[in-house]
Amino acid sequence: MKKVFKTSLIAAAICLSGNMMAQNVTFGNIQNQIKRDQRGINQFDVKKDSVEFKGISIDLGGAFNMDFQAINSFNDQPTNFPAPSDITGYRLMNQENNFNLPSADMAIGAQLFDGVRVNLDVYLSSRHHNETYVKGGYLQIDKLDFIKKDFMADLMKYTTIKIGQMENNFGDAHFRASDNGNTIKNAFVGNNIMNSFTTEMGMEVYYNRSGLVSMLGITNGNLNQGTNEVTFTPGPDKQTTVSPSILAKLGYDKQINQDLRVRLTGSYYHNANLGNANIYSANRSGFGYWGVLNNSAYTNNGVAVPANYNAKSTPEATFNPAFGNWATSYMINPFVKYKGLEFFGTVELASGGDKAGSDDKRTANQYAGELVYRFGQTEKFFLGAKYNTVSGKLSNADANEVSVNKVEASAGWFMTKNILAKLQYVSQNYNDYSQYVGTPASGNANNFYGGKFNGLVFEATIAF
Template sequence: MKKFSNYLVVALVALMATSIQAQKINFDRDLDNFRYPDQRGINVFESPKDTTSTFDGVNVRVGGAFALQFQAISNENANLAGYEIKSAGDNFNLATANMDLDVELYDGLRLHLRTYLSSRHHNEPYVKGGYLLIDKLDFVSEGFLEEFMQYTTIKVGHMENNYGDAHFRRSDNAQALYNPFVGNLIMDAFTTEVGAEVYYRREGFIGMLGFTNGKLNQSVEENAKGKTGGASFLAKLGYDKQINNDLRLRLTGSLYNTGYVPNSYLYSADRAGARYYGLMQGAAASGDDFRASRYDPALANKITAVMINPFVKYGGLEFFGTIEMAKGKAAAEAEERTVNQYAGELIYRFGNNENIYVGGRYNLVDAEDISGEDVTIDRIQFAAGWFMTKNILVKAEYVIQNYNDFGANSILNEGKFDGAMLEAVISF
């Protein structure tokens, strides 16, 4: 998408020109059913459902995010001949940037589009994805299925799929303000596929069903079986309730399943790259392995993944957990393999409007590796952060990650990295 910037400008100008002719354009920063990209979006999961409408003509909200880290992390391994790793020193990482367009097109009809302007894996702007969010069907006719849509949301696009709750707290390239830590989970479930999701939310109950075409990179080319791809099924069931002024409880279970796809990217789709730069990479390798420091179980063609996420917030103290099991295989494998991930994070927020926090996270992956070995990876993170304003966050993290039971023919044999990160995030 090297020419995307030009296309974006043309599309935006065309949108504005058409709208000016049709009706008044507003540029309010507040939108209906919207997760704000600043401190107000902390601990918000799915976009809220509120049938109260403020629509008064097409409203274009242009937003963005910027993130910069200073990294002081060292890495090591067994240092066997042919498996030496690159040394990592102390310096700044590449600054990353996002641009967001959120457009109220009609009462209950909103568009979202995110573009990575600068990311670790791409040196040119490219579209992460976008979707149409439908909270009302008044564009069909006023009041159409009004009682049904009072509790229903429809989401359609080439978009970040809603598998699990952890992806709502992860750093998405430059949008790192929701993440109390610097790094995401070791097994980072995140993908963008073409599909649709239907939500039903009522009195704290959450239900979602979704289908996608199972493809990150879209193509109509047929494979050896005469197919252009497969399909993926998503589901989420849960409960989210503010019990009283101090206590909020949320518990969800999610499913992602595909019987066959040419290439599953559930744990490798983030083209923005891992937040820890230049670690656990072979000394002889050229370029940057942007996925290094994360773990992809390589369940490439068939996968069933289940994630359970409890969230409890009492006053300023919050706990978020992840229990995940993924099972599947690559097409060439005879037997399916199983990978488990566990994570727990405890955060305490205090100060004026909870603008300061401290916390820790423990993360463990236990996997039947594609190499045939049973391996584990564990990580401990300690973090502190300060919201200078609702749009500016500075945070610090100390991380220790260990690779256990990887064989002598792996770059990760007796692998380890540890050190500190400083990150500044601006999001608006």
Template sequence: MKNFKKLSVLFLLVLSFSAVQAQKRHLDNYRDPDQRGINVFEAPKDTISTFDGVRVRIGGSSTLQFQAIDHENGVPQNLIDDGTVLPLKEIGSNFNLATANLDLDVALAKGVRMHLRTYLSSRHHPEPYVKGGYFQIDNLDFISEGTLGELMKYTTIKVGHMENNYGDAHFRRTDNAQAMFNPFVGNLIMDSFTTEVGAEVYYQRNGFIGMVGFSNGKLNQSVTTGSNGKTGGASFLAKLGYDSQLSDDLRVRLTGSLYNTGYVPSNYLYTADRAGSRYYFVMENEEASASSPFRSGRYDPGFRNSITAIMFNPFVKFGGLEFFGTAEFVSGRASSEVDDRKTTQFAGELIYRFGSTENFYVGGRYNTVKGELANGTEPDINRTQLSAGWFMTKNILAKVEYVNQKYDGYDNTSILYDGQFNGVVVEAVISF
């Protein structure tokens, strides 16, 4: 036992030394997890390799919020009294659970690296669990020197159980404790994010961006068959766009993305975030616990077995002023439904960054979702967010947000009937 303890301590010391050495240099084809990663979408395609041996970069993030939000609805009191609708949970002002991520990024060969993210603490899972990871290839010299050298100057291959690259909004969302890239505290109302086993191939050249990918359409992996005799289905992904720095002050990016399934046992495009919403307990009933339900304030259209989702994202940055937009059009259904239903989402963000290193910002976002639920109701949800932030260092961000969200279109037997929540959330983020 003593020898085991000594070996364990030695291993940790060696690992720590390796991590310190690795963090002295930038990894190739890599999005930095700190302020330098702001407004970076797909990982940059580096033209020169700095690989000189296997390198392990240990990083992570930690985030904490103070929440002061009120909520209310218009459910008739008699429906609450007779138990038809449970009353809203009473909420006040206090700190939320601190969240944490652990990231491992390993340079394995020239143009080849691995990424793995583990949620150490999240709203839904206070215990650690792996979010996902992938194997990224930007060079094929590990096969033979010069293999498809000209093609690989512009091509990237990703394989793994990983976050799907559908749309550009997921590059700006909060991923559990990694909240550095989100100028606000909350993500979009209809938060598109999922992790599935698949592969994506990218081609980036002269500002042009193209991507095609396939996945097995499953969040929870299993080889068991369903009632249709199949173990699963498949998802197709595609992205096409253009991103260019037109002048020293002006950058323009526009992309269109597609996520499509034939049949899948259970689609999770809008429910795969196991970390949970930043707005704790809003519009939840009195029986809600800290870990369930955990997607408070979000909207799920319920397209369980087939879905076609299209997202357009314009991004313009002129000096310190930037605009990011989302226009999303989704249709689909559960296998028990005969006809497809439709949902649309629009969001616009206007951010102004200032200071010597753009280390301060103020901004606003307006987000609206209109859809059709299987029960015939047609929700109309609108959210306004106002935010301000300060990068104390490139690794430390403090931000404050005012949020106001309103619900229309629900009948009076829903807890969301004439619902509304509003208030302030203060968030501190550390990422390295």
């Protein structure tokens, strides 16, 4: 059986090789692609280039990282709860200074025709899944020559169309963020506290010309695709439909001179009837810091803690406004780069409803500023500082808003354009969270009550 399998494998390889040679298949000759390594830093949206089409070409790439984490978590919960909750021995999970589970991605693509390419993004290992699964795949069209040579060439010179299940383009912050194994473009380890990220089935149309940046997109509003009837909530107000998500971006991006580049964009997102996730709950790869403000793994003298210890705690400890009915978000992103010094900002104003049948409006606002100085030959070194704050109600029933703020400081070294090592200090604080989830009688301790974590993370990342 082994001999037959080996013979069949060799025969298949010979046939595949012959078929590729017959079609004049090349490798890496891909048009209009943002580089996955250091060269892709500060490249937003889509980019036209002058790569010549020479037949079908295959693209294969990857990205992965390893983190050594030395972080401690704290909160204001007493070690022994008083009656009536009757919880004893409460404490947060112990954390060692050690390596986290590495994350890895793979990108597979092909240039299929002049101005037409396909891309498939795969999470090989992530916090959400131990097994490999597909992040998304899309078709990118930069020319319509497959219809007729030079068909609408004057328009397509500045236009790009993307169709498929893909990372949807809301705002500019996600272009500088970490995404599972792909962390080389992030000068820091963490992402924004309220992280807007989703992958939905849809289409985006870009028109970029002479500094003008514009995009209009629409998706079906679902993170997980399916045709089942939607019944999110029981009763007369049950939600039985999912509305499309509308995306838009408008801005200006110009290299003023050799030293100065200026970019300013405004982005819009809206969904009238949310699907199985909102834009702040769709990230499956975490936010950079593992196990913080979590006590699910702690045991007291060998006795497992009760299940309700983990109430209101998430493995990522991010801020998710948990909009359950409708959501609207605006994001403004200024970016200025003068020589090696760059500033990137985020102003994000989000609003939404709690659940189907309830349109009461609540808001969550986020502000972030990054200052990064890149120096050395090919800007191989950098120093960075970031401040991020977010505030809002977690539900309409809450009496008060809560807030979270974070300070990050980092230093990095690009050993090559594909290999980056960075060291970061982080301090994140949670303010005005209640001591319990629900009433004290419920006994559900809120891990974010007076919560904070701080420490160091060393990250090594490779992308190609």
